[in-house]
Amino acid sequence: MHIDEGTALTTDHGRAGAQSSGPAEPRRRPRLEDVASALGVSIKTVSRALRGDPKVRESTRQRIVAEADRLGVQLNDVAAGLRRKNQAMTTIGVTLGDCTNPFFAPMLRGIHSVATERGYLVLTADAQNDPELEHRAIRSFFAHRVAGLIIAPVGDDLGYLANEAAFGSAIVFVDSPPPGLGESMDSVTTTNAASTREGVEHLLARGHQRIGYLGHPRRGSGAEERWAGYVAALEAAGLRVDPDLVRDELVTEADACRAAEDLLETARPDAVFVDNNRLCTGLLQSKAFARRRLDVVSFDRFELAAAFGVSVIDSDPYDVGRAGAKLLFDRLADATRPPQRLEVPARLVVHEDPMY
Amino acid sequence: MHIDEGTALTTDHGRAGAQSSGPAEPRRRPRLEDVASALGVSIKTVSRALRGDPKVRESTRQRIVAEADRLGVQLNDVAAGLRRKNQAMTTIGVTLGDCTNPFFAPMLRGIHSVATERGYLVLTADAQNDPELEHRAIRSFFAHRVAGLIIAPVGDDLGYLANEAAFGSAIVFVDSPPPGLGESMDSVTTTNAASTREGVEHLLARGHQRIGYLGHPRRGSGAEERWAGYVAALEAAGLRVDPDLVRDELVTEADACRAAEDLLETARPDAVFVDNNRLCTGLLQSKAFARRRLDVVSFDRFELAAAFGVSVIDSDPYDVGRAGAKLLFDRLADATRPPQRLEVPARLVVHEDPMY
DNA sequence: CACGTAGGTGTCAACGTTGACATTAGAGTT
DNA sequence: AACTCTAATGTCAACGTTGACACCTACGTG
Numbered sequence: 001m002h003i004d005e006g007t008a009l010t011t012d013h014g015r016a017g018a019q020s021s022g023p024a025e026p027r028r029r030p031r032l033e034d035v036a037s038a039l040g041v042s043i044k045t046v047s048r049a050l051r052g053d054p055k056v057r058e059s060t061r062q063r064i065v066a067e068a069d070r071l072g073v074q075l076n077d078v079a080a081g082l083r084r085k086n087q088a089m090t091t092i093g094v095t096l097g098d099c100t101n102p103f104f105a106p107m108l109r110g111i112h113s114v115a116t117e118r119g120y121l122v123l124t125a126d127a128q129n130d131p132e133l134e135h136r137a138i139r140s141f142f143a144h145r146v147a148g149l150i151i152a153p154v155g156d157d158l159g160y161l162a163n164e165a166a167f168g169s170a171i172v173f174v175d176s177p178p179p180g181l182g183e184s185m186d187s188v189t190t191t192n193a194a195s196t197r198e199g200v201e202h203l204l205a206r207g208h209q210r211i212g213y214l215g216h217p218r219r220g221s222g223a224e225e226r227w228a229g230y231v232a233a234l235e236a237a238g239l240r241v242d243p244d245l246v247r248d249e250l251v252t253e254a255d256a257c258r259a260a261e262d263l264l265e266t267a268r269p270d271a272v273f274v275d276n277n278r279l280c281t282g283l284l285q286s287k288a289f290a291r292r293r294l295d296v297v298s299f300d301r302f303e304l305a306a307a308f309g310v311s312v313i314d315s316d317p318y319d320v321g322r323a324g325a326k327l328l329f330d331r332l333a334d335a336t337r338p339p340q341r342l343e344v345p346a347r348l349v350v351h352e353d354p355m356y
Numbered sequence: 357m358h359i360d361e362g363t364a365l366t367t368d369h370g371r372a373g374a375q376s377s378g379p380a381e382p383r384r385r386p387r388l389e390d391v392a393s394a395l396g397v398s399i400k401t402v403s404r405a406l407r408g409d410p411k412v413r414e415s416t417r418q419r420i421v422a423e424a425d426r427l428g429v430q431l432n433d434v435a436a437g438l439r440r441k442n443q444a445m446t447t448i449g450v451t452l453g454d455c456t457n458p459f460f461a462p463m464l465r466g467i468h469s470v471a472t473e474r475g476y477l478v479l480t481a482d483a484q485n486d487p488e489l490e491h492r493a494i495r496s497f498f499a500h501r502v503a504g505l506i507i508a509p510v511g512d513d514l515g516y517l518a519n520e521a522a523f524g525s526a527i528v529f530v531d532s533p534p535p536g537l538g539e540s541m542d543s544v545t546t547t548n549a550a551s552t553r554e555g556v557e558h559l560l561a562r563g564h565q566r567i568g569y570l571g572h573p574r575r576g577s578g579a580e581e582r583w584a585g586y587v588a589a590l591e592a593a594g595l596r597v598d599p600d601l602v603r604d605e606l607v608t609e610a611d612a613c614r615a616a617e618d619l620l621e622t623a624r625p626d627a628v629f630v631d632n633n634r635l636c637t638g639l640l641q642s643k644a645f646a647r648r649r650l651d652v653v654s655f656d657r658f659e660l661a662a663a664f665g666v667s668v669i670d671s672d673p674y675d676v677g678r679a680g681a682k683l684l685f686d687r688l689a690d691a692t693r694p695p696q697r698l699e700v701p702a703r704l705v706v707h708e709d710p711m712y
Numbered sequence: 713c714a715c716g717t718a719g720g721t722g723t724c725a726a727c728g729t730t731g732a733c734a735t736t737a738g739a740g741t742t
Numbered sequence: 743a744a745c746t747c748t749a750a751t752g753t754c755a756a757c758g759t760t761g762a763c764a765c766c767t768a769c770g771t772g
Contacts, residue, residue, distance in 0.1 A: 123480075399728085
């Protein structure tokens with residue numbers, strides 16, 4: 001690629017030695033100094049002007065901004081980062097246990113929205129449900145000197161983070177509280193137990209007595225709390241938990257699909273509560289469900305729940321994301337305040353089967 | 357800030373100076389120098405050892421790695437970035453037109469997978485279908501000195517990127533070719549026309565003649581090509597395009613839902629082709645569809661397509677992501693090669709309505 | 713008029729790392 | 743013994759920015 005004079009646009013600041021044989025020598029990015037020398041001011045003044053420091057005469061500021069625009073000069077965040085306390089970049093890291101979970105996309109959007117407001121960028125990592133990948137991603141994030149971290153954890157011991165927090169990095173957990181870190185960190189979870197109970201009570205109120213349960217492993221992600229909500233609802237209604245109606249330790253959609261075939265065939269529930277959206281979509285894809293549609297309540301929203309008439313317990317993931325990000329920036333602003341544990345309320349969204 | 361001797365590591369890192377009045381003074385992160393002085397070698401040697409430079413005696417390397425581990429020293433990517441050509445970080449940026457589109461999550465995973473292999477991190481931005489946000493995100497990315505950029509564009513003139521490419525940044529477009537940049541950049545798209553034609557022919561083969569069309573605006577995202585595929589299939593079958601069967605300029609799910617109500621009620625198609633997944637989920641949520649389920653083929657996969665018996669044209673987004681990321685790193689490795697336009701083949705995945 | 717004050721601007725030395733080049737020690741060669 | 747060669751290590755000056763602090767001017771104020 002040969003860069004000819006016309007490429008310039010904002011202006012041409014071609015590096016003179018045009019007869020250089022080799023091709024594609026990339027141009028050097030313009031820096032503060034280019035503006036400074038063009039205008040006969042110091043680099044420092046340019047720096048100040050571009051960052052909106054008020055200690056610059058308005059007329060100077062305008063000249064500088066104009067020239068910077070003309071040259072296409074933009075502050076180098078990397079260099080600026082190096083100068084900051086802790087060398088922190090204006091970047092936050094987000095690790096997702098599984099980025100294809102439909103819960104996470106809107107959550108990420110919530111995080112983005114807050115980060116953008118504050119002028120931060122978002123690094124993402126997809127742990128693919130593997131604690132080892134999660135750990136590696138987090139290490140990389142710190143090597144990049146993120147200002148903070150939002151973690152939807154998959155590992156069950158993140159003790160190694162305690163270290164990092166001591167270096168001034170803010171850390172917030174979303175979706176599930178900090179495994180292996182006691183109460184010492186900020187987190188955003190949702191009303192797992194109460195909302196599950198509400199969901200199961202909804203099914204009871206519709207006259208169902210035999211309510212199946214599909215759940216993921218009890219550790220992490222509030223699975224215990226959701227289970228507790230299920231138990232509580234049944235007990236309050238004077239019903240016993242029937243182990244035949246329960247399938248847990250399910251992880252993938254395929255697990256849930258298989259479990260659903262089995263559950264619906266053998267235990268014949270009137271209705272089913274599902275502990276998260278991934279498992280619910282598994283259920284919906286089972287032949288047994290297609291044959292005999294029954295009332296379902298799922299934790300977590302998913303696309304098309306309405307079209308299936310599946311009621312969901314929706315802990316608005318966008319809000320979870322925003323709340324998590326806000327918590328992060330608050331902690332960044334004040335490292336001393338006590339750890340916060342936020343609970344975003346989840347609400348039951350009832351959907352009727354559109355096919356009656 | 358007072359750095360005390362015991363700063364050590366993975367273990368108990370009580371910040372000793374307990375009597376310090378102000379709380380939470382973060383410790384200083386250990387650096388190469390800490391290892392160097394602990395071992396009586398130069399910083400440079402530590403740098404070499406930690407980066408795997410072979411010009412270090414094996415025994416020295418081991419001592420250094422061990423000590424670095426003990427102290428929790430990790431290379432500072434920010435500082436290293438500053439030293440690199442173009443000050444590029446080991447980071448790539450990804451802008452998504454709409455991060456909640458189910459197409460993008462697996463694509464992002466594909467990008468992550470390649471980036472991780474190469475030791476790069478991924479910055480994401482969500483343009484929310486707003487060209488202005490897209491532009492701002494891209495500017496921020498460059499301020500952070502990303503090595504390269506993967507763009508699923510929403511804006512219809514990204515001419516401002518030409519500049520950046522000249523500074524040595526690699527840029528790849530996914531999903532839709534570079535608007536306003538001619539043929540000058542790498543891109544990954546899919547077989548829009550051919551696969552659409554295949555999808556429509558599938559509907560024709562099932563005996564349908566009146567095939568509705570729901571589509572998004574013709575500019576961008578291969579909408580034109582998809583439309584062309586629809587037209588070609590009909591014409592090949594000796595059918596005319598009936599304008600009553602076509603609804604386009606649809607953007608949101610709600611648009612599609614409304615359009616579907618109208619289309620199904622008034623024009624009474626036998627089957628429908630939908631131009632993307634977002635619109636398809638809109639269709640599926642319409643009352644008209646719930647009442648009268650008909651054969652549907654949609655471009656782009658979405659969760660639960662199988663459960664609805666909707667056939668999809670699946671341009672495996674994971675592969676698109678991987679291909680895009682590979683293109684990016686290839687360009688980073690060789691800026692001079694001619695721009696590549698990759699087409700990932702999309703294949704028709706037929707699903708039968710599970711309810712018969 | 714000496715003196716403080718505030719508003720602009722500049723100088724200098726970092727930040728943590730690495731490229732270029734210098735140095736040293738030891739082994740091998742004549 | 744004088745030499746070359748190589749492997750291993752070190753020194754120094756960047757990279758582009760900003761914090762700390764110095765300076766200079768103009769403008770009160772007593």
